[in-house]
Amino acid sequence: MYLSVGLALVAIAIAIYYYISRKPDFFEKHGIPHIPAAPFIGNMGPVMTQKCTIHELLRKHYDKEPNAKYVGFYEFTTPIILLRDMDLIKAVIIKNFEHFQDHRPFVTKETDPLMANMLFSIKGDEWKHQRNLLTASFTSSKLRDMFHLMSSYGARFTDTLVQLPEKDREIEMKNLLTMYTNDVIASCVYGYTIDTVKEPKNIFYVYGRIGTNFATLKKSWIFLLQRNVPKLAAFFNIKLLEAHVSKFFTNVVIDEVKNRKEHGHSRPDFLQQMMEIQQKKDNNFSIENMAAHAFGFFFGGLDTVSTQMCWVTQMLIEHPEVQVKLQQEIDEALEKTDGEFTYEVVRDMKYLDAVITETMRFYPILPNLDRVCMKKFELPPALPGGKPFTLEPGMIVWIPVMPIHMNPDYYENPENFEPERFMDDGKKLVNSCMFLSFGAGPRMCIGSRFAMIKMKVLLCYLLAKFDIKAGSKTQGSLRLKKGFFNTVPENGYWMRLEPRKNPHPSFKTKGIVNGTSNGVCAK
Numbered sequence: 001m002y003l004s005v006g007l008a009l010v011a012i013a014i015a016i017y018y019y020i021s022r023k024p025d026f027f028e029k030h031g032i033p034h035i036p037a038a039p040f041i042g043n044m045g046p047v048m049t050q051k052c053t054i055h056e057l058l059r060k061h062y063d064k065e066p067n068a069k070y071v072g073f074y075e076f077t078t079p080i081i082l083l084r085d086m087d088l089i090k091a092v093i094i095k096n097f098e099h100f101q102d103h104r105p106f107v108t109k110e111t112d113p114l115m116a117n118m119l120f121s122i123k124g125d126e127w128k129h130q131r132n133l134l135t136a137s138f139t140s141s142k143l144r145d146m147f148h149l150m151s152s153y154g155a156r157f158t159d160t161l162v163q164l165p166e167k168d169r170e171i172e173m174k175n176l177l178t179m180y181t182n183d184v185i186a187s188c189v190y191g192y193t194i195d196t197v198k199e200p201k202n203i204f205y206v207y208g209r210i211g212t213n214f215a216t217l218k219k220s221w222i223f224l225l226q227r228n229v230p231k232l233a234a235f236f237n238i239k240l241l242e243a244h245v246s247k248f249f250t251n252v253v254i255d256e257v258k259n260r261k262e263h264g265h266s267r268p269d270f271l272q273q274m275m276e277i278q279q280k281k282d283n284n285f286s287i288e289n290m291a292a293h294a295f296g297f298f299f300g301g302l303d304t305v306s307t308q309m310c311w312v313t314q315m316l317i318e319h320p321e322v323q324v325k326l327q328q329e330i331d332e333a334l335e336k337t338d339g340e341f342t343y344e345v346v347r348d349m350k351y352l353d354a355v356i357t358e359t360m361r362f363y364p365i366l367p368n369l370d371r372v373c374m375k376k377f378e379l380p381p382a383l384p385g386g387k388p389f390t391l392e393p394g395m396i397v398w399i400p401v402m403p404i405h406m407n408p409d410y411y412e413n414p415e416n417f418e419p420e421r422f423m424d425d426g427k428k429l430v431n432s433c434m435f436l437s438f439g440a441g442p443r444m445c446i447g448s449r450f451a452m453i454k455m456k457v458l459l460c461y462l463l464a465k466f467d468i469k470a471g472s473k474t475q476g477s478l479r480l481k482k483g484f485f486n487t488v489p490e491n492g493y494w495m496r497l498e499p500r501k502n503p504h505p506s507f508k509t510k511g512i513v514n515g516t517s518n519g520v521c522a523k
Contacts, residue, residue, distance in 0.1 A: 101124065103386060278290065364402055
């Protein structure tokens, strides 16, 4: 018996050694251009050893073969087709969507059932059914109904900042803007009312940060383990989302739904809309679906939106002429509405829209879009004179975001920050596959309009009341932390908020009086 066990262990050890030591040769066999990869770790070495960011790594591979329609990339032992050609990208994301409908799973239902049932995670017909049910939640009329919730938080949040003493006006913006984003999502999605600036240790915020913060090496490793070796993660019950966090956000939905049904309450938020979906027959929409989708909106919007707003404020410091022009647009909008921000006036601010969009082009949060091949699909030769390559079901395709955003074939002077490129005719870029910050095609972010309004509301109030300036801790050009999967600066987003000397008269009379704020209301 002992001999049999010993031989089995030796066989397993040999198999593991062979698996991790064999040289990746998939792309070499198929004549696909690629940068040679190391055994087991593939092309991920520079990221895992914190020598570069994933954005920088993908750009290196993207730029290696400028004439190729696609190149090969190894995420550990998994071969990935990295698309370069724009016509091919459109063919995959839009024209042949039925071949590439699903995302690659990054959690399993065994370890992370809440996250595995988010809209981003589900597949095939289930995704199509759930997406169709939720689409009506993001119409203009629904966003207008929720606007006063966002606006009241924007007003209250900036009122608090106005009251800061002079010595406390140099601020690390990431924590601050995460608090604002947390409270808006809590209100608009869960019907949960909190003020995190005043109560930073509230459980919703604390658990939310734990559940959505991937800017740690531990979370990055768990993410990669779940995605690349899901059976191993399931065997050891390695969770991406901590069990107590999952339970909390599930119970928030269960308790709030129960409370509204028992007391006949309603509220213009996403939870109410999901309750209405559930009430309709044949929708097959459970409380588990509601909890997963609510957390999906939270997970997809907390860190991403707050980080994106940080980059906007950083770009306004680096480009003060843009800040002045933006404040002029905001003041002119206030003039039209007697000093109040309305849904229509915020929605229609073209320059603010362009500034946010250009920032998202310059500093995209997502390193890549991914699609899983569901049916055989033939790609043209990667290089002239080569052979076509057939994608088999289960193979992974990536579309790198930053390399496309920085490609001079698609954007003139891509290294320059120019919001005007997204004004007027430039808006067509947002609806093309050349702008990918919200994804593209049928699986693009369902909450993109909600995210934009959320950012625009806060920036309207912030710039109506403050000039955003460099402080003693502000970096001239932010250096990104190496080894992380989102854009995280090494020393944070530090800046100084100075109350405007000449704000719009409505804010001077109603909003800021002798350094304090009386709170401007919004419709």
